[in-house]
Structure formats: structure tokens, C-alpha cells
Amino acid sequence: MSSNTQLSGGCQCGAIRYTVSGPLRAAYACHCGECKKQSASAFSMSIAIPFGQLNVTGSVKTYETRAFSGKRKQACFCEICGSRLWHRTPDTDDQITLKVGTLDDASGFSPRGHLWVSKKQPWIVIPEGVPAFETQPEDVQAWRESLGQE
Numbered sequence: 001m002s003s004n005t006q007l008s009g010g011c012q013c014g015a016i017r018y019t020v021s022g023p024l025r026a027a028y029a030c031h032c033g034e035c036k037k038q039s040a041s042a043f044s045m046s047i048a049i050p051f052g053q054l055n056v057t058g059s060v061k062t063y064e065t066r067a068f069s070g071k072r073k074q075a076c077f078c079e080i081c082g083s084r085l086w087h088r089t090p091d092t093d094d095q096i097t098l099k100v101g102t103l104d105d106a107s108g109f110s111p112r113g114h115l116w117v118s119k120k121q122p123w124i125v126i127p128e129g130v131p132a133f134e135t136q137p138e139d140v141q142a143w144r145e146s147l148g149q150e
């Protein structure tokens with residue numbers, strides 16, 4: 001992905017739209033119980049980006065919960081259709097984790113790392129050589145950065 005790439009995305013109903021400019025960090029998957037709930041699927045897939053890299057139109061609602069680290073976490077979603085768009089940790093930094101499935105074209109992204117594989121569905125096979133944690137590393141932010149860029 002070149003540095004001037006711009007990607008677009010949004011919620012299911014289209015009330016929230018965003019653009020994000022590249023280059024983007026590598027995507028990763030999380031198989032924990034929380035991510036199964038929030039994604040309503042087998043795992044979540046996310047990309048960590050600075051919030052400032054995102055240009056948003058539409059009204060975003062937040063649901064606040066706690067990350068495993070104990071930090072406050074804001075889950076941002078569309079109040080009309082309920083799509084989860086990104087998570088934000090407001091106390092620590094300006095990073096968000098963008099939900100890959102909300103991109104209009106996510107075909108170029110595959111998980112380059114996996115968290116919480118101790119909770120993953122047995123039919124999901126992680127390719128050899130892809131970093132995977134039974135739970136999660138102490139410093140998740142540093143781990144995300146270690147995965148490189150798309």
C-alpha cells in the first residue's frame with residue numbers, strides 16, 4: 001500500500017462514513033470472548049491507527065467498557081444500524097483500533113498476528129509463522145507496532 005492511498009468505509013446503513021489515509025499498520029485478529037460479542041462473529045479484525053488519521057462524517061455513539069489491561073475503552077458504533085466501527089482508549093493515547101470489516105474493500109487485509117488463540121474456534125487454523133499469543137502480550141501497543149505495515 002503506497003503512502004498516499006486513501007481508503008473509505010462506514011457502517012452498514014451508511015449514516016457514518018469515513019476515509020483513512022495510508023500507510024496503514026498491519027491488521028491483526030483477536031479471538032477473545034469480548035471480540036466474539038462485539039463482532040457477533042468468531043473473532044475481530046482490527047488495525048491500530050492514530051485517531052487523527054481518520055476523517056469521519058455522521059453521528060458516532062460510544063459504549064464504554066474496560067480493556068483487559070484495565071484501561072477505559074470506548075466502543076464506537078452507529079446508533080441506527082449498530083455497526084461497531086472502532087475502539088478508542090481515551091485516557092492513554094490517541095490510538096484507535098479500526099474494525100477491518102467496515103472498510104468498503106478489505107480484500108487486501110489479512111491478519112498478520114493473532115491474540116487470544118486459547119479462545120479461538122477450533123476450525124480456525126493459523127498459518128505457520130504468523131505470530132500468535134495464547135492470551136495477549138503485556139504491551140499490546142508495542143506488539144501491534146511490531147507487526148509492521150500493510
Ligand SMILES: [Zn+2]
Nearest residue numbers: 011013078081
Ligand atoms: Zn449505520
Ligand SMILES: [Zn+2]
Nearest residue numbers: 030031032035
Ligand atoms: Zn479481543
